[in-house]
Amino acid sequence: MPSVVASITVEDTPNDGxxxxxxxxxxxxxxxxxxxxxxVLYRSTSQxxxxxxxxxxxxxxxxxxxxxxxxxxxxxxKIVPLPKSMIGQPTPPAWxxxxxxxxxxxxxxxxxxxRRINVLVGVLILCVFIIYYxxxxxxxxxxxxxxxxxxxxxxxxxxRATEMGKKIYYIPGTQDMDNVQxxxxxxxLGRVAELAAQYETYLQVPVSRSLVLVxxxxxxxxAYSKAGRPDAFQEDQVHYLTDDQFGYAAxxxxxxxxxxxxxxxxxxxxxxxxxxxxxxxxxxxxxxxxGTGMPSQLPFFVAACDYTLIGEELFAAxxxxxxxxxxxxxxxxxxxxKALILIAIIVGLLLETFGIWNFSRLFSxxx
Amino acid sequence: MFWxxxxxxxxxxxxxxxxxxxxxxxxxxxxxxxxxxxxxxxYWFVTLFWDNIYGKFWVGVxxxxxxxxxxxxxxxxxxxxxxxxGAVLGLLMLLRLVPKIGWLSRWSLAxxxxxxxxxxxxxxxxSNVMRQVQDTIMPLFGSGFDASAYVxxxxxxxxVGTFTGLIYFFFSKEHRGAFGFSAKVxxxxxxxxxxxxxxxxxxxxxxxxxxxxxxxxxDWLGLIR
Numbered sequence: 001m002p003s004v005v006a007s008i009t010v011e012d013t014p015n016d017g018x019x020x021x022x023x024x025x026x027x028x029x030x031x032x033x034x035x036x037x038x039x040v041l042y043r044s045t046s047q048x049x050x051x052x053x054x055x056x057x058x059x060x061x062x063x064x065x066x067x068x069x070x071x072x073x074x075x076x077x078k079i080v081p082l083p084k085s086m087i088g089q090p091t092p093p094a095w096x097x098x099x100x101x102x103x104x105x106x107x108x109x110x111x112x113x114x115r116r117i118n119v120l121v122g123v124l125i126l127c128v129f130i131i132y133y134x135x136x137x138x139x140x141x142x143x144x145x146x147x148x149x150x151x152x153x154x155x156x157x158x159x160r161a162t163e164m165g166k167k168i169y170y171i172p173g174t175q176d177m178d179n180v181q182x183x184x185x186x187x188x189l190g191r192v193a194e195l196a197a198q199y200e201t202y203l204q205v206p207v208s209r210s211l212v213l214v215x216x217x218x219x220x221x222x223a224y225s226k227a228g229r230p231d232a233f234q235e236d237q238v239h240y241l242t243d244d245q246f247g248y249a250a251x252x253x254x255x256x257x258x259x260x261x262x263x264x265x266x267x268x269x270x271x272x273x274x275x276x277x278x279x280x281x282x283x284x285x286x287x288x289x290x291g292t293g294m295p296s297q298l299p300f301f302v303a304a305c306d307y308t309l310i311g312e313e314l315f316a317a318x319x320x321x322x323x324x325x326x327x328x329x330x331x332x333x334x335x336x337x338k339a340l341i342l343i344a345i346i347v348g349l350l351l352e353t354f355g356i357w358n359f360s361r362l363f364s365x366x367x
Numbered sequence: 368m369f370w371x372x373x374x375x376x377x378x379x380x381x382x383x384x385x386x387x388x389x390x391x392x393x394x395x396x397x398x399x400x401x402x403x404x405x406x407x408x409x410y411w412f413v414t415l416f417w418d419n420i421y422g423k424f425w426v427g428v429x430x431x432x433x434x435x436x437x438x439x440x441x442x443x444x445x446x447x448x449x450x451x452x453g454a455v456l457g458l459l460m461l462l463r464l465v466p467k468i469g470w471l472s473r474w475s476l477a478x479x480x481x482x483x484x485x486x487x488x489x490x491x492x493x494s495n496v497m498r499q500v501q502d503t504i505m506p507l508f509g510s511g512f513d514a515s516a517y518v519x520x521x522x523x524x525x526x527v528g529t530f531t532g533l534i535y536f537f538f539s540k541e542h543r544g545a546f547g548f549s550a551k552v553x554x555x556x557x558x559x560x561x562x563x564x565x566x567x568x569x570x571x572x573x574x575x576x577x578x579x580x581x582x583x584x585x586d587w588l589g590l591i592r
Binding site: 116118119122123126143144145146148177178179180183211214215218240241242243244246247248250251253254257258272275295296298299300302303310311312313316320331332335338339341342344345346348349352353355359360361363364365 | 385388391392396397399400403404405406407408410411415460463472473476479480483484487488489491492493494496497498500501502503504505506507508510511526529530533534536537538539540541542557558560561562564565568572575
């Protein structure tokens, strides 16, 4: 039997959501001579109780996190060093009895992860900017927003459908309401629906998620009321197809080639169906405006659509279209956050290039 | 054996039906499309029911029991009554079916949108801001000015690309003069990235096509063994 570990300590794993205990030890005296192959950890809820194996660690390890504890329950731990000859065989009970015991220790959840304090500081700075500029906008200060070509074309696209007497299709992506891109997509839908109601053009919104169906219906209904045409709203305008990504794409493709809408909007989160949808719309000659934050799908929209909102342009769209002070202030606040990031990048590059200070560690995030 | 062959023939029929859309819209495609949409909607309904309503909610609130060696019926886990909050929100969504109190479903929507926006803020800020800034800040010429020309050029491209790309996404300033030039460089970087991404993704999509052709030639026609 190899000599037992020199010491063993246990503690509740810090900065976690509970359910874990960290065990540390000093290696066995036999480690250097190669007499230890693995360390096997045992756990019990009483000092003299039956110890059960909870895991093992390689010979040079000195830490083990037991992630299977129940919060509030006291545990005791033992570590048994095993030579190579004992691997795969049951550990003799006498070896477990002879091992040092550490404890009691109990796991608990922490309210705050101190290793991520930099994220909190960053979010707070951003919030300060946003609140400041929202107040400025509310106080009547004019906030400038540059032209975004894709959004300038929204009126033109709806007008074209009206002139041609054809439908407008609005595709809010394939993700659910817990995705910020879908939220941005249905927000823009409100503006498009309002225009469609004013121009008396039929707007069709096929969706792939039940929550998006409910939200989109509410938004379109409200937009029709806002435009003074609540009578023109039909519940079936917003309808469910399927949750399945390619089933949804197949359904829309079929509808598009049969009904030949004049205008198609793709606003939200898309995956592999993006090119299938955009190419079908392109083949029937529809004017297409897309917007997504999915980097891998943007190339397809850029290639197959008339206008594409790239990444953050999609999120800026609601402020751009509505010109509401709250949203404009928020956009300006975010821009100030970006300015701060640009400054940080310049300062950081200089400091690191000339070896003055490891600036990038301020942005290190532990997941 | 018969049913296996039957399933392969049905799958081949549907695969070819979907591909027939490449020629033009036709009744065969319409049939396959309707089957695809209908079956997938039903499949997802059943999957979501068993995964969420049964697997998460029912099993979570009423954990299954087993009989131990003493003959006692014991629970396999503690009931998680927090799940009832989700159940109530789900029921509020169903109130849409009752027009008079349908407005209550907005509470659930507000909760979902608000809670997820807050929840993801930290994740997005960590991954899309902090981590990207950290990866951009580096010694341009190596930690001891010993980097190769290849590495130096790579570092400069990353730094300039990030910097100018970020400038393109400034909305509260007109893209004119030096600022406008930087934004143009930024969009140039974006377009080059999109071009590379386009080629890469098209190649990965080809594997989907190859998968279906492999099915037709091997499983259905048996031409490839």
